[in-house]
Amino acid sequence: MSELNIGIMGAGNISKTYFELSPLFKGIRITAVADLNADAAAKAGKEWQVKAFTPEEMLADPEIDIIVNLTVPAAHFDVSKAALQAGKHVYSEKPFVLSVDEGRKLAEIAATKGLRVGSAPDTFLGGSHQQARALIDAGEIGHVHSATAHVMSPGMEHWHPNPDFFFLPGGGPILDLGPYYIANFVNLMGPVARVTALAGKASEERLITSEPRAGERISVKTPTTIHALLQFESGAMVTLGASWDVHAHKHGNMEIYGSEGSLILPDPNFFGGRLEIARRGGTLAAVEPWGHPFGVPNQPHENGDRANYRAAGLADMARAICDGGDFLCDQSRALHVIDVMTSILRAGDSGDWITLATTCRRPDAMGPDAARALLR
Numbered sequence: 001m002s003e004l005n006i007g008i009m010g011a012g013n014i015s016k017t018y019f020e021l022s023p024l025f026k027g028i029r030i031t032a033v034a035d036l037n038a039d040a041a042a043k044a045g046k047e048w049q050v051k052a053f054t055p056e057e058m059l060a061d062p063e064i065d066i067i068v069n070l071t072v073p074a075a076h077f078d079v080s081k082a083a084l085q086a087g088k089h090v091y092s093e094k095p096f097v098l099s100v101d102e103g104r105k106l107a108e109i110a111a112t113k114g115l116r117v118g119s120a121p122d123t124f125l126g127g128s129h130q131q132a133r134a135l136i137d138a139g140e141i142g143h144v145h146s147a148t149a150h151v152m153s154p155g156m157e158h159w160h161p162n163p164d165f166f167f168l169p170g171g172g173p174i175l176d177l178g179p180y181y182i183a184n185f186v187n188l189m190g191p192v193a194r195v196t197a198l199a200g201k202a203s204e205e206r207l208i209t210s211e212p213r214a215g216e217r218i219s220v221k222t223p224t225t226i227h228a229l230l231q232f233e234s235g236a237m238v239t240l241g242a243s244w245d246v247h248a249h250k251h252g253n254m255e256i257y258g259s260e261g262s263l264i265l266p267d268p269n270f271f272g273g274r275l276e277i278a279r280r281g282g283t284l285a286a287v288e289p290w291g292h293p294f295g296v297p298n299q300p301h302e303n304g305d306r307a308n309y310r311a312a313g314l315a316d317m318a319r320a321i322c323d324g325g326d327f328l329c330d331q332s333r334a335l336h337v338i339d340v341m342t343s344i345l346r347a348g349d350s351g352d353w354i355t356l357a358t359t360c361r362r363p364d365a366m367g368p369d370a371a372r373a374l375l376r
Helices: 015-024 038-048 055-060 073-085 100-113 127-137 163-167 172-189 312-323 331-350 368-374
Strands: 004-009 028-034 051-053 066-069 089-092 117-119 144-152 192-200 205-207 217-219 225-232 237-243 254-258 261-265 276-279
Touching (some): 004 055, 028 055, 038 051, 051 055, 055 073, 066 312, 073 089, 073 100, 100 331, 117 312, 117 331, 127 261, 163 172, 163 217, 172 225, 172 254, 172 331, 192 331, 225 331, 312 368
Parallel strands (some): 028 051
Antiparallel strands (some): 144 254, 205 217, 225 237, 261 276
């Protein structure tokens, strides 16, 4: 497999994750970083020993094969479009784009130019989530008929240095955190057929308590509490609660219910964690980890070491570019996830059931051997 040169577009918080973790994987090498803020690009370039470019310089560099789009969500479409028009493959952070129309336009440009487009999240490739997939595929809990998921917290203004965009259109808990949950549901259960929702917000303003802007107030211009219902093409029903207005709760992150048992999954924002199963007539018991490399803890965290393999989806895309074939974080699945989330928000306004405009093929599983093949 060849090694593709990666250019990071956007030197914000998430760029550190890609710089730190991409060296774990074959076939990719970060060689440049760009940002509208020249100082931010220069600082990242010096820290990670890569070229620091303006965005225009990066797009014009013939040595860059893939642009990793880490800009703010509102800029994702324009930046990805410019990268494709410059002849670069694109891998975007979530959310992929902010509308189905934007995603379709990117697909048209990519098809015309023979380029690949992918998008985070890739956390559904994690060891715990892929083990849950294997148990479902093996019939361990029977026919999956329903599920629940909850991603609820007090918000983002308590830790992020510049949290404004989280509370603007294009932000909010559905578009920011929903991708992890919905991508994992598509991995486990296939595509969604229709959705409905209730949506609102607890306050019109938020008080920033993180540095360096502690004490500032910002306006809330997008829903911060959403209760959604999803019906999958398989017939399975899901309740999804997403909120930045909740100070404490006891809901599990993700639970899958089958005719013969239940699976309790860890937070799909992460690659690993405790997986539990209960079979008919039994009680919940921990599932012994199956040796998946993307479930091995590799980063310190305040609650203990965690598995973090972000860039796995990027490496899988690079493999497909070099060797041909499908990759698991491709644009069709990313677009379907966007369709689900934007339809939830529209349903929150209207109260209607909305039939999705897209579908996708359930991604192939990534077992331990396939994951190991991506690692150096």
